[in-house]
Amino acid sequence: MTQILAIDQGTTSTRAIVFDAALRPKASAQKEFTQHFPSSGWVEHDPAEIWDTVLETCKGALDQGGAVAAIGITNQRETVVVWDRETGEPVYNAIVWQDRRTAKFCADLKAAGHEDMVRDKTGLLLDPYFSGTKLAWLLDNVDGVRERAEAGKLAFGTMDSFLIWRMTDGKRHVTDATNAARTLLYSIAEGRWDDEILDLLNIPANLLPEVLDCGADFGETSLFGAPLPILGVAGDQQAATVGQACFAPGMLKSTYGTGCFALLNTGDTLVKSQNRMLGTIAYQFDGKPTYALEGSIFIAGAVVQWLRDGLKIIDDASESAGLAEAADPNQTLYMVPAFTGLGAPYWDPDARGAVFGLTRNSGPAEFARAALESVGFQTRDLLEAMAADYPGDTRNVRVDGGMTASDWTMQFLSDILGAPVDRPRVLETTAVGAAWIAGQRAGIYADQEGFAEAWALDKTFTPAMDAATRDSRYAGWKDAIARTLTDHG
Incomplete structure (x- = not known):
């Protein structure tokens, strides 16, 4: 058998894709x-609804695509689930990475002087984005949870851990190093759960999963017939970083899904950012982590969903670029999509969305253009901060995710960055990365070097905007950001 099943458990949907021996998608299902x-x-x-979508999409993809040799899983990060070890039932809904309920707790921890210690150990900042304070909230605010946790009756995990627990019928409570690195509880330099942070957040260590390499034996499941590893x-x-074959230091990828996340490979060097970027683990094989600088934007594709579901000015996300192209060139609107706060490099959980430059002539086309442009502006924020932390020549920006299908959006991204943007033939590289990790371990796919050589370019976008216009537009964005930030942001 030379096929792999990739489960891509995302923020708004779950997809399952069967990849063939050449790492090409053969069948898929999405819910x-x-x-x-x-x-x-x-x-x-x-979590029960998510579990149902995993079962439904896996069965759908396997019915179309046929038998597979192994399974790879990729998942929304930082989202927290706590469940009963006996029944597998969650004690509460999953608290999603976008959730801001622990903003005051994070501010109090910061005011008490704990952020430097946390950042030195985890590479992360004290922000409600990460899992640790969400877990602390569950322990302290849901009846009976702390008592049951301290008695060893509960398990914590990010979505990968919960799915594996269910898939292995409770036999394996595990995660991988990249997910552990996003919890705020894991020392990425020492490769272990950190006792000092657990004590700070009052989290029992018995809740936590075992941490493995990205490519490892995570157990096997018989849910889909014969046992599958x-x-x-x-x-x-x-x-997505793996799927983009960003294996060399200086390689940079930017993924545009619900949010936007840029990762810059820094090799075996864990860079301590001076510009409020995150230090993280890009991937880990054979017990050796490869590090990255990461910038996180909370709202990217979600702003197009808002145009569709909130403003109802489009019926389908694909209409946004055409609408933006029709916008009045004499109007300059800036939309700061801080619907759930601002991420890097501002880290202001209390900021909320704003639109600047409105006139009586502003309409749906101008809103669509400002929404799409906000993604480019936010990406430039990230890349400028990364360049200050990690000087040197970085490669072209490799992009992926649903928004990159829009030529208009990618051209604006190249224009405002003043840099080439490379779009691969396969846009959904997240699932490709998960499939390659599992398939490489199963002996089906090539090693890193062979995989990198097979990476295929669809199109390179090169800057067409003059430098003066670029700088003027970006200065307007920075002014809009300054007006949006809260006093303590």
Whole structure:
């Protein structure tokens, strides 16, 4: 058998894809699930609903694509699930990475002087984005959870851990290094859960999963017939980094899904950012981590969803670029999509969205253009901060994710960056990365060098905007950001 099943458990949907022996998608199935917003700034998912989407999409893809040799999993990172070790039932909804409910807790920890210690150990900042404070909230705010946790009756994990627990019928409580690195609880230099941070957040260590390499034996499942090994796991942005074959220091990828996440490979050097970027693990094989600088934008593709579902000015995401192209060139609108706060390099969880430059002539086309342009502006914020932290020649920006299908959006990205942007033939590289990790371990796919050689370019976008216009537009964006930030941002 020379095929691999990749499970891509994302923020708004779950996909399953069967990849053939040449790492080409052969069959796929996708299912959206419900987004729950119980309070302002809160975002939750029902883990049982997500589990149902995993079963449905896997069976759908396998029915079309045929038998596979192994499974690879990639998942939305930082999203927190706590479940009962006996029944596998969650004690509460999954608290999603976008959730802001622990903003005050993070601010209090920061005010008490803990951020430098946390950053030195984890590469992360004290922000509600990460898993640790969400887990602390569950322990302290859901009846009976702390008592059951301290008695060893509960398990914590990011979505990969929860799925593997269910798939292996409770036999394996594991995660991989890339997901562990996003919890705020894991020392990425020492490769272990950190006792000092666990004590700070009052989290029992018995909740935590075992941490493995990205390519490892995560257990096997019989849910789809004959026993299948789970041989690869990586958080979605790290899986995209692998899928883009960014194996050399200085290589940079930027993924445009619900949010936008740029990762810059820094090799075996863990860079301590001076510009509020994150240090993280890009991937880990044979017990050796490869590090990265990461910049996280919370709202990218989600701003197009808002145009569709909130403003209802488009019926389908694909219409946004055509609408933007029709916008009045004499109007300059800036949209700061801080719907759930601002991520890197600002890290202001209390900021909220704003639009600047409105006139009575502003309409749907101008809103669409400002929404798409906001993604380019935010990406430039990230890349400028990364360049300050990691000087030197970086390669062309490799992009992926659903938004990159839009030539208009990618051309603006190249224009505002003043740099070439490379779009691969396969846009959904997250699933490719998960499949390659599992398939390489199963002996089906080539090693890193062979995989990198097979990476295929679809199109390179080169800057067409003059430098003066680029700088003027970006200065306007920075002014809009300054007006959006809260006093303590």
